[in-house]
Amino acid sequence: MADRRGLLIILSSPSGAGKSTLARRLMQWDSGLEFSISATTRAPRPGEEHGREYYFLSEDAFRQQVADGQMLEHAHVFGNFYGSPAGPVRDSITQGRDVLFDVDWQGEVQIRNSDLGKHALSIFILPPSIRELRRRLEERGQDSADVISKRMLKSWDEISHWGYYDYVLINDDLDATEEKLKTIVSAERMRRIQQPSLQNHIRTLQTEFDGLS
Numbered sequence: 001m002a003d004r005r006g007l008l009i010i011l012s013s014p015s016g017a018g019k020s021t022l023a024r025r026l027m028q029w030d031s032g033l034e035f036s037i038s039a040t041t042r043a044p045r046p047g048e049e050h051g052r053e054y055y056f057l058s059e060d061a062f063r064q065q066v067a068d069g070q071m072l073e074h075a076h077v078f079g080n081f082y083g084s085p086a087g088p089v090r091d092s093i094t095q096g097r098d099v100l101f102d103v104d105w106q107g108e109v110q111i112r113n114s115d116l117g118k119h120a121l122s123i124f125i126l127p128p129s130i131r132e133l134r135r136r137l138e139e140r141g142q143d144s145a146d147v148i149s150k151r152m153l154k155s156w157d158e159i160s161h162w163g164y165y166d167y168v169l170i171n172d173d174l175d176a177t178e179e180k181l182k183t184i185v186s187a188e189r190m191r192r193i194q195q196p197s198l199q200n201h202i203r204t205l206q207t208e209f210d211g212l213s
């Protein structure tokens with residue numbers, strides 16, 4: 001059996017604060033991390049591939065998967081449906097592999113309230129300012145002015161749920177935020193090493209200690 005069960009590492013932020021960038025960096029840091037590829041009804045952005053960033057589904061196909069109980073969580077965000085397929089997450093966690101999620105606050109709440117909730121580690125990413133948030137969305141250059149306005153209007157709704165998270169980071173300097181994220185993940189992994197393996201070690205230490213006298 002794996003030394004510990006996998007962690008469900010959940011990143012959320014208002015659109016444009018940098019969670020996809022940070023998620024990519026975490027994946028590069030630890031190739032053992034599994035990224036939970038969400039299903040969505042939104043159209044692919046230039047460069048996005050079905051099965052890599054998202055599974056791009058029609059609304060009918062999405063609803064069918066929800067009805068069949070295939071989603072660990074799902075939500076309606078910015079006029080589209082998004083959801084995390086449950087199967088790969090359950091496989092990973094059983095095998096002791098950590099899974100990384102990029103989901104909104106509704107996804108975080110549903111995962112935390114699911115039967116896998118005790119494995120959740122959630123981190124909220126804040127932008128340094130609202131002005132910088134808009135600058136990043138514009139600089140990313142992947143959404144129309146209309147889509148950017150919609151996301152800016154919804155940013156406070158997302159930010160207002162920061163208190164639901166285990167950790168909150170302000171993504172000002174990207175390298176510094178990445179380091180903090182890695183520190184959180186490393187510490188939480190150590191904290192959750194399964195008790196049986198620790199208890200075996202403590203018993204061994206006790207036997208050795210008793211043998212001292």
Ligand SMILES: Nc1nc2c(ncn2[C@@H]2O[C@H](COP(=O)(O)OP(=O)(O)O)[C@@H](O)[C@H]2O)c(=O)[nH]1
Pocket residue numbers: 012013014015016020038039042073074075077078082083084102103104105106107108
């Ligand atoms: N609940 C939930 N939210 C998701 C899921 N996948 C993505 N999201 C969220 O949907 C929002 C929009 O994502 P996206 O269209 O990729 O835009 P971006 O965040 O601006 O890159 C973000 O807040 C994502 O975190 C999912 O599977 N479930």
Ligand SMILES: Nc1ncnc2c1ncn2[C@@H]1O[C@H](COP(=O)(O)OP(=O)(O)O)[C@@H](O)[C@H]1O
Pocket residue numbers: 013014015016017018019020021022136137139140171172173174175
């Ligand atoms: N700390 C940062 N400083 C400056 N630009 C950043 C920082 N973090 C991310 N970005 C840039 O901001 C834009 C939005 O980041 P992205 O990761 O796509 O956000 P999200 O996934 O939260 O919508 C991208 O162009 C990204 O390169």
